[in-house]
Each structure stands twice: as structure tokens, then as C-alpha cells.
Amino acid sequence: MRADQIPLSRGAFSRMSALGLDVPAVLAHAGLSLDLMSASRPVVTTSQFFAFWRSVEALCPDPSLGLRLGDGTRTEVYDMVTAAALHAGTLGDALDKLARYKRLTCPEDVVVEYTRDEAAVSMRWMLGEGHTPRLLVDAMFASNFALAERGTGRALHLRRIELTRRPADGALLQPHFRCELRFNAPQDRIVYPRSDLELPFVTQDEGHLANVLPLLEGSLREQTAATPLRDKVWNVLSRGMRGGHLRMAQVADALHLSPRTLQRRLGDAGTSYQQVLDQVRHHLARRLLDATDLDVGEIAFLLGFEELNSFNRAFRQWEGATPARWRTAASA
Structure with missing residues (x-):
């Protein structure tokens, strides 16, 4: 995969439509081809991806759309890396796999930072110009949180959400994530209690990981050598x-x-x-x-x-x- 390629899931398009989004109108507003909806493996650049999400923000009257899309991870998985995380042994293992392999699927950098009491997950689009579209950030955090709760099989209590945006949407975000919100942050981060990293995943599947991890490691070596x-x-x-x-x-x-x-x-x-x-x-x-x-x-x-x-x-x-x-x- 070239550095600036983001695969779009046809399943994600279907889910957007099911949630009431006029996907053809969004594509047209973003200057993107409607053929993306029928392509077998639709791919866009980071600039096009951001344009798509900014068009979603411009045309969609539902400010919760990002949260609702991200929450789909509770029932569906759209890429190999997320599947590997879901089948990990613990929440900590899952976050480590996302951080290690996410760039294989798209130019998104996932970093996990640890302190004595916290594990903070930041997500950054390496080739993005300007700030990441608000609804896209909501979708990424909702997906990460949904993966964590799906994997552990329990309701989790986040420490906080840190957002690189001006104070907004608190009444929408707080009930979803059930934690403190910090705006005007230097990075977008979702922060877990460090003790949660030891929670076992009920979705663990060692057989799946035995098949997929060698493929991911091989791809990672190739990408690292080419970067x-x-x-x-x-x-x-x-x-x-x-x-x-x-x-x-x-x-x-x-x-x-x-x-x-x-x-x-x-x-x-x-x-x-x-x-x-x-x-x-x-x-x-x-x-x-x-x-x-x-x-x-x-x-x-x-x-x-x-x-x-x-x-x-x-x-x-x-x-x-x-x-x-x-x-x-x-x-x-």
C-alpha cells in the first residue's frame, strides 16, 4: 500500500446510509466520485478522506453520527488490524496491537502512553492538513471504546477524553463516554485507568492470532524498510x-x-x-x-x-x- 492510501469499507458506506446519511450527496459535496460506492476496494487519499468527513459535518444534521458510526465496532469489524486487537488476550494487548499495526491499513498513527495510573491512546492522521474533522475524531474514539467494552464484555469507566477542539458537544459526548471531557488539548486522546489493561478479553482467539500476526509482522517489516x-x-x-x-x-x-x-x-x-x-x-x-x-x-x-x-x-x-x-x- 502506498503511504497515502485510506481504504473505505463498503460496509461502512452501508452503515452510514442505514443511519440516515445521504452518502452520494456527501461524496458530491466533497468532490469525490460516486463510483467509490460501487468499487470493490475503494481507496482515497488523506486529503480526500478529510474532505469527505468535512462534508459529512456540513450536510448531516445529526451531531451524534460520528459516535453512532464508531459504536458499530460493538458488532462489526472492518479491517484485519482491528480484528487482531479484538482477538487479543487483554485490553492492554489489544491497544498494543492497534498501536503497532494500525499504520498498515492507513496513515493513522496510534500511540499508547503510560503513566503509573493511566494509559492514554492518541490517534493522529500523519498526512492530514489542518485539524482532524470533529465527527471523525468522535468516530475513532467511539470505535476504540466500543472495541474495549466488546472485548472485555463489561462497561468500562474511562478516566477522561482529551480533545483538540474548542469546548463543544459536551452534552452529547459525556453521556456516551461517561467520563471527564477536556477541551483545548494538545492532542486527541482517550484515557483508560492503567489497571484496566489487565482485563481479559472474552473475545480472545489464539488460533486467529496465530494465523494473522505473521502476516502483519511481515507487512510491518516491509513498510518500515520503505518509510x-x-x-x-x-x-x-x-x-x-x-x-x-x-x-x-x-x-x-x-x-x-x-x-x-x-x-x-x-x-x-x-x-x-x-x-x-x-x-x-x-x-x-x-x-x-x-x-x-x-x-x-x-x-x-x-x-x-x-x-x-x-x-x-x-x-x-x-x-x-x-x-x-x-x-x-x-x-x-
Whole structure:
């Protein structure tokens, strides 16, 4: 699969239609071909995928559609990776499989971060421009939560949902997820109690995993070998933009390289660590300024700038305006 390919499930189209969505109208609004509905293996780019979901938001009067679509994971599974997670031994195993293999099906990066008491699952579209469409985020979180409850066979109690959006939809989201909601977050994350990771899955199927895991591992090795180093560095930096500056040595360690080797190989590829860092900061700065009400100083901190003036200077070089002025113009 090429890096920027997202397979669309014909079953998902059918479910959308069953929930009252006029799929042909959405496709037309997004500038996509109606042939996608009849194709045996419909595929779109990330840009087209986002356009589809933004058209859903524009045309669908039901703000709960994302939740209802994601909740379909309680009865259906549309891809091999989700099936592998469903057949894992515990919730922790399931989340690890999603994090390890999800990029094999589409350019979505799933990361599980652990603290002593929590396990936070973040989901990021690696090739997406701008912020992820709201209903798509709702669908991803609802699907993850549905998978966890289906697998464990019990009602779970999340710690919280963190959303990279301005405060909205609380009355809709809180009853569904039954937990604290935090808006204006630096990343979209669903947070489980760490103790829940030990919960066994009633859907465990070791026979299924014995058949499918070698295939997934083989595909993962092929994809890893084919992924440009610049993209690998971008991914590590994007995951780590939560305050503080990621040093090149830390990124090199995450990629199992020495700092000297990392710098040399980036140079051979026509770029440098600082250039990739600037590109990631630029990309995330635009997204946070556009999608959240975070203070400019908070955004500067999240992006690893030691001083607000440094962030202002860098952003003026990128966009020709200060972050505050760019935000005002973007919202006009």
C-alpha cells in the first residue's frame, strides 16, 4: 500500500446510509466520485478522506453520527488490524496491537502512553492538513471504546477524553463516554485507568492470532524498510510535542540510531534535523491556532520553544504574521 492510501469499507458506506446519511450527496459535496460506492476496494487519499468527513459535518444534521458510526465496532469489524486487537488476550494487548499495526491499513498513527495510573491512546492522521474533522475524531474514539467494552464484555469507566477542539458537544459526548471531557488539548486522546489493561478479553482467539500476526509482522517489516527517514523523524517529533524540547539524541534513540548517523542520513536525504523540527512545529502550530483556544504562550510551550518571542519570530518566518494575527485572520 502506498503511504497515502485510506481504504473505505463498503460496509461502512452501508452503515452510514442505514443511519440516515445521504452518502452520494456527501461524496458530491466533497468532490469525490460516486463510483467509490460501487468499487470493490475503494481507496482515497488523506486529503480526500478529510474532505469527505468535512462534508459529512456540513450536510448531516445529526451531531451524534460520528459516535453512532464508531459504536458499530460493538458488532462489526472492518479491517484485519482491528480484528487482531479484538482477538487479543487483554485490553492492554489489544491497544498494543492497534498501536503497532494500525499504520498498515492507513496513515493513522496510534500511540499508547503510560503513566503509573493511566494509559492514554492518541490517534493522529500523519498526512492530514489542518485539524482532524470533529465527527471523525468522535468516530475513532467511539470505535476504540466500543472495541474495549466488546472485548472485555463489561462497561468500562474511562478516566477522561482529551480533545483538540474548542469546548463543544459536551452534552452529547459525556453521556456516551461517561467520563471527564477536556477541551483545548494538545492532542486527541482517550484515557483508560492503567489497571484496566489487565482485563481479559472474552473475545480472545489464539488460533486467529496465530494465523494473522505473521502476516502483519511481515507487512510491518516491509513498510518500515520503505518509510523515508525524514517521515520517521517527523512521526517521533509529532508524538513528543507536549512541552519541552525533544533533543536530536532522544529522537535518534527512538529510531535506534546514533545522533551522528541520524544527522548524516538526513543530510544524505537533503534535509536536517532542524529543518524537520521546524516543519513539524509549523504544522502543529497552525493546527492548534486554528482548532483550539489555547493561549499563544501555551502553544509555544507545547512546541518546545523556550521563549514566546522565539515562537513569534519563527511563526513570522513561516507565515509572514504573528501567531495572534494569523489566528485572527484564519477565524475571520
